[in-house]
Amino acid sequence: MSAPPQRSENPIDSDTLERISGAGFEAFEAEAILKWALDTFHPRIALSASFGGPEGMVILDLMHRIRPDARVFVLDTGRLPQATYDLIDRVRDRYGKAVEVVFPEPAAVQEMVRRDGMNLFYESVAKRQLCCRLRKVEPMNRALAELDAWVSGLRREQGVTRAGTPKVEVDRAHGGIVKVNPLADWDTDEVWQYVRDHDVPTNRLHRVGYPSVGCDPCSRAVKAGEDERAGRWWWEQPDTRECGIHVDEEEDGSGI
Numbered sequence: 195m196s197a198p199p200q201r202s203e204n205p206i207d208s209d210t211l212e213r214i215s216g217a218g219f220e221a222f223e224a225e226a227i228l229k230w231a232l233d234t235f236h237p238r239i240a241l242s243a244s245f246g247g248p249e250g251m252v253i254l255d256l257m258h259r260i261r262p263d264a265r266v267f268v269l270d271t272g273r274l275p276q277a278t279y280d281l282i283d284r285v286r287d288r289y290g291k292a293v294e295v296v297f298p299e300p301a302a303v304q305e306m307v308r309r310d311g312m313n314l315f316y317e318s319v320a321k322r323q324l325c326c327r328l329r330k331v332e333p334m335n336r337a338l339a340e341l342d343a344w345v346s347g348l349r350r351e352q353g354v355t356r357a358g359t360p361k362v363e364v365d366r367a368h369g370g371i372v373k374v375n376p377l378a379d380w381d382t383d384e385v386w387q388y389v390r391d392h393d394v395p396t397n398r399l400h401r402v403g404y405p406s407v408g409c410d411p412c413s414r415a416v417k418a419g420e421d422e423r424a425g426r427w428w429w430e431q432p433d434t435r436e437c438g439i440h441v442d443e444e445e446d447g448s449g450i
């Protein structure tokens with residue numbers, strides 16, 4: 195991410211923290227939450243968009259309407275499908291937005307693939323989590339270290355690991371910054387209705403059966419009736435299917 199401003203010492207006051215810790219934001223619509231977040235934290239707030247789900251694109255559109263200079267970043271793991279790179283460029287054209295691209299540390303990835311191979315993620319949960327840690331979690335930690343708040347597209351409907359997602363929370367796993375999940379209570383139909391109503395660009399792999407697009411080797415199309423995230427790390431049990439970015443270290447104990 196380019197030219198990061200320094201983190202504020204006290205990004206939020208104690209009253210706000212109290213509201214965040216409770217259910218104060220639950221009654222607010224996504225747009226109102228984003229307006230509050232941008233008014234409070236810009237330019238030290240950014241949307242983390244994977245460009246692999248419609249949720250991030252909906253939020254990007256909402257944020258752009260509130261502040262055209264709202265920031266968005268993407269983690270380029272080096273294993274993303276071409277459709278995702280194409281969408282990043284479409285967003286640049288459509289919104290005139292300089293998407294901030296964050297890369298993994300080359301030396302760490304080089305050492306991992308030398309030792310464990312290019313496709314280590316299929317061999318065990320531990321190796322899959324190692325790959326996610328080096329290609330996603332560590333770059334994410336670096337990106338978030340420059341921010342006071344971040345915005346994610348998590349929704350409660352997306353599976354067992356996301357059912358308890360609040361709309362606004364304190365992200366203890368990332369230094370106590372604020373994490374905003376404005377679409378937490380949206381269902382899939384609401385997301386796609388917004389996409390259609392506002393002609394929001396989305397990943398073309400959604401049209402061939404991918405509700406959620408991650409890295410190319412770790413995503414597949416889902417069958418009718420399957421969970422939305424069934425195509426992500428499909429060879430694992432549902433309770434391990436997270437990259438680690440959205441897992442609270444204190445609750446999970448693993449940090450990844």
Ligand code: SF4
Nearest residue numbers: 315325326329409412
């Ligand atoms: S999703 Fe797959 S390729 Fe991407 S970082 Fe995780 S294990 Fe590696």
